[in-house]
Amino acid sequence: MSISEIAKHLKVSKSTVSLVINGKAEQGRISKASAKRILDYIDEIGYKPNALAKSLATGKSRTIGLIVENIGDSFFGPIALYIEEYLRKYEYQVLYSSTLGKNDIASEVVQTMMDKHVDGIILAPTDKQEFDVQRIIKQNIPLVVFDRKIPEIDTNYVGTDNYQASRNAVEYLIDQGYKHIGLITIPSGQPQMLDRFQGYSDAIEQKKLKPYVLRTSFIEKDDRPAVVIGKWLQDNPQVDALYFSTNYVCVAGLKAIKNLKNKRSVGIMAFDDHEIFELVEPQVSCVRQPLEKIAEQVVGMLVRQLKDKGAPLEEKIIPAELIVRKNQK
Amino acid sequence: MSISEIAKHLKVSKSTVSLVINGKAEQGRISKASAKRILDYIDEIGYKPNALAKSLATGKSRTIGLIVENIGDSFFGPIALYIEEYLRKYEYQVLYSSTLGKNDIASEVVQTMMDKHVDGIILAPTDKQEFDVQRIIKQNIPLVVFDRKIPEIDTNYVGTDNYQASRNAVEYLIDQGYKHIGLITIPSGQPQMLDRFQGYSDAIEQKKLKPYVLRTSFIEKDDRPAVVIGKWLQDNPQVDALYFSTNYVCVAGLKAIKNLKNKRSVGIMAFDDHEIFELVEPQVSCVRQPLEKIAEQVVGMLVRQLKDKGAPLEEKIIPAELIVRKNQK
DNA sequence: TTGAAAGCGCTAACAC
DNA sequence: GTGTTAGCGCTTTCAA
Numbered sequence: 001m002s003i004s005e006i007a008k009h010l011k012v013s014k015s016t017v018s019l020v021i022n023g024k025a026e027q028g029r030i031s032k033a034s035a036k037r038i039l040d041y042i043d044e045i046g047y048k049p050n051a052l053a054k055s056l057a058t059g060k061s062r063t064i065g066l067i068v069e070n071i072g073d074s075f076f077g078p079i080a081l082y083i084e085e086y087l088r089k090y091e092y093q094v095l096y097s098s099t100l101g102k103n104d105i106a107s108e109v110v111q112t113m114m115d116k117h118v119d120g121i122i123l124a125p126t127d128k129q130e131f132d133v134q135r136i137i138k139q140n141i142p143l144v145v146f147d148r149k150i151p152e153i154d155t156n157y158v159g160t161d162n163y164q165a166s167r168n169a170v171e172y173l174i175d176q177g178y179k180h181i182g183l184i185t186i187p188s189g190q191p192q193m194l195d196r197f198q199g200y201s202d203a204i205e206q207k208k209l210k211p212y213v214l215r216t217s218f219i220e221k222d223d224r225p226a227v228v229i230g231k232w233l234q235d236n237p238q239v240d241a242l243y244f245s246t247n248y249v250c251v252a253g254l255k256a257i258k259n260l261k262n263k264r265s266v267g268i269m270a271f272d273d274h275e276i277f278e279l280v281e282p283q284v285s286c287v288r289q290p291l292e293k294i295a296e297q298v299v300g301m302l303v304r305q306l307k308d309k310g311a312p313l314e315e316k317i318i319p320a321e322l323i324v325r326k327n328q329k
Numbered sequence: 330m331s332i333s334e335i336a337k338h339l340k341v342s343k344s345t346v347s348l349v350i351n352g353k354a355e356q357g358r359i360s361k362a363s364a365k366r367i368l369d370y371i372d373e374i375g376y377k378p379n380a381l382a383k384s385l386a387t388g389k390s391r392t393i394g395l396i397v398e399n400i401g402d403s404f405f406g407p408i409a410l411y412i413e414e415y416l417r418k419y420e421y422q423v424l425y426s427s428t429l430g431k432n433d434i435a436s437e438v439v440q441t442m443m444d445k446h447v448d449g450i451i452l453a454p455t456d457k458q459e460f461d462v463q464r465i466i467k468q469n470i471p472l473v474v475f476d477r478k479i480p481e482i483d484t485n486y487v488g489t490d491n492y493q494a495s496r497n498a499v500e501y502l503i504d505q506g507y508k509h510i511g512l513i514t515i516p517s518g519q520p521q522m523l524d525r526f527q528g529y530s531d532a533i534e535q536k537k538l539k540p541y542v543l544r545t546s547f548i549e550k551d552d553r554p555a556v557v558i559g560k561w562l563q564d565n566p567q568v569d570a571l572y573f574s575t576n577y578v579c580v581a582g583l584k585a586i587k588n589l590k591n592k593r594s595v596g597i598m599a600f601d602d603h604e605i606f607e608l609v610e611p612q613v614s615c616v617r618q619p620l621e622k623i624a625e626q627v628v629g630m631l632v633r634q635l636k637d638k639g640a641p642l643e644e645k646i647i648p649a650e651l652i653v654r655k656n657q658k
Numbered sequence: 659t660t661g662a663a664a665g666c667g668c669t670a671a672c673a674c
Numbered sequence: 675g676t677g678t679t680a681g682c683g684c685t686t687t688c689a690a
Binding site (some may be wrong): 073074080081085098240253275281 | 409
Binding site (some may be wrong): 385 | 680683
């Protein structure tokens with residue numbers, strides 16, 4: 001059932017119906033009588049406008065593209081939930097995609113979203129997404145980048161101060177008396193990972209400690225990282241504390257520790273929290289990024305851009321908390 | 330840049346351009362020469378068709394609506410990821426929504442998706458979504474329901490045999506010698522929860538054991554369930570094993586056990602797996618639903634309906650595995 | 659081998 | 675107060 005059929009049935013014009021439907025009866029100076037007839041009829045037949053046609057006509061789709069690395073993980077999943085909730089308040093829906101860190105998927109996804117004319121894009125970019133971002137910007141589509149900043153390109157951005165949070169975390173371990181603190185991370189050029197690494201390095205260096213670093217590539221659903229970490233731990237028996245650059249690496253690390261032949265006690269700290277961390281023994285301290293607050297800022301920023309495409313770019317660094325749990329010396 | 334502008338520029342008609350773009354040059358009997366000119370020009374200016382306009386014209390949006398309870402949780406998050414991956418193979422994108430179990434949100438979401446003319450819907454329904462489902466069916470939109478079946482309505486369905494899996498799990502505990510097995514669950518009328526409950530009851534009854542049941546409502550980000558469970562455990566000191574009707578309730582239970590003043594050893598079993606379960610002490614055994622397989626079946630079923638709307642309804646019950654971990658007697 | 663034209667369902671400027 | 679009309683960008687039938 002379409003607007004023309006309604007018009008025909010009621011013997012009025014399409015525009016009259018359209019105005020009434022969109023609550024513009026007043027300003028379109030439609031008589032109360034007509035308005036009521038139309039509303040009643042709409043109600044009776046349960047008419048719902050075709051959002052596609054509306055979007056085509058108005059150029060607005062009330063859909064936001066959300067692109068993350070992995071919607072199934074414990075960082076992006078909850079973030080996605082919060083983002084959706086905040087966007088719902090503004091009557092936007094979410095078209096989502098997980099890139100799994102792959103650039104080809106990421107590019108394709110950005111393109112498809114642009115083809116579908118999303119009104120805005122929220123992006124946690126992969127390593128090399130400069131080109132896609134340029135395209136989004138060129139099309140003048142409101143964009144908010146979060147979690148990872150894109151070097152060399154100015155965009156709206158919401159993130160954490162990875163360097164400082166990381167440095168604080170490591171300094172905390174040092175203050176607790178740990179002398180041989182290992183960093184376990186992934187081989188990634190992502191800026192936030194580099195910052196976390198740098199925070200570790202600087203903290204260690206300043207106290208004239210020796211750095212111990214393991215980089216192990218991480219493929220989901222694979223036990224290899226745990227094995228690699230286990231071996232590395234055996235090879236480095238002096239290491240007395242571990243700092244993991246992200247939570248899922250830490251989970252692998254916990255498995256490794258659990259399977260260790262020669263049990264030993266190490267301090268553990270991770271970047272990003274995880275449900276698990278307060279339930280394992282020893283508990284895991286961590287740097288926690290406030291997920292809901294991140295989502296709130298992201299949506300707020302996007303909505304501002306949506307309202308006014310000329311709005312100045314914003315950047316919001318949200319402080320991370322150090323969550324100390326009782327696994328320390 | 331639109332198809333008409335291209336046509337004008339190349340002095341051909343819109344239809345010629347359209348045919349070429351859609352790879353129908355052959356069947357539209359466009360000369361190789363024209364086809365090449367068009368393709369070259371398209372390439373040169375980087376033309377991308379407006380998917381919205383295309384959808385309006387064809388009635389297909391290449392978008393699937395995915396409606397779950399909570400995309401941030403450890404069941405639906407990974408499922409969503411897999412569903413997206415499988416759908417990508419068929420060039421569908423995903424419009425998602427979390428209902429948080431609320432019927433009003435769920436209904437609204439279904440409506441919005443229908444307004445946007447999604448080509449199909451994948452739904453993990455809330456308690457009372459009969460009406461929405463009727464609407465979807467009436468519109469003849471391909472639908473696959475998963476995780477929870479809707480009583481009284483025939484639909485495509487993918488799920489687990491909750492009753493049998495649950496019964497097996499409890500019988501396993503009994504075989505291990507546990508005599509006082511408590512069920513901790515949520516007060517929910519969802520069919521899958523009722524089935525799990527029934528599986529427990531029947532197993533217990535058949536062995537003439539005494540049932541111990543705690544129902545505690547579960548609101549995310551709230552420690553109350555853990556407190557309630559803790560208290561219940563103290564009040565029921567004879568309970569020597571616990572069966573949790575779902576994984577997040579079990580996580581709350583683990584917290585409760587951890588905080589117990591009088592430490593005691595209980596066997597633990599949960600419905601649904603969780604990363605955490607092999608890392609805590611004692612480890613948690615569980616009934617595991619194979620997430621990837623579920624996603625695969627869901628998408629397969631949907632694609633079949635998409636291809637042929639007259640295809641007969643299907644129902645696929647995927648067996649769950651009993652994962653035994655070393656926490657048992 | 660190609661073009662013209664109608665149509666998908668809606669909006670919005672303008673005319674009456 | 676209300677209707678006409680011209681789009682939005684694409685597909686598809688039919689005629690040439």
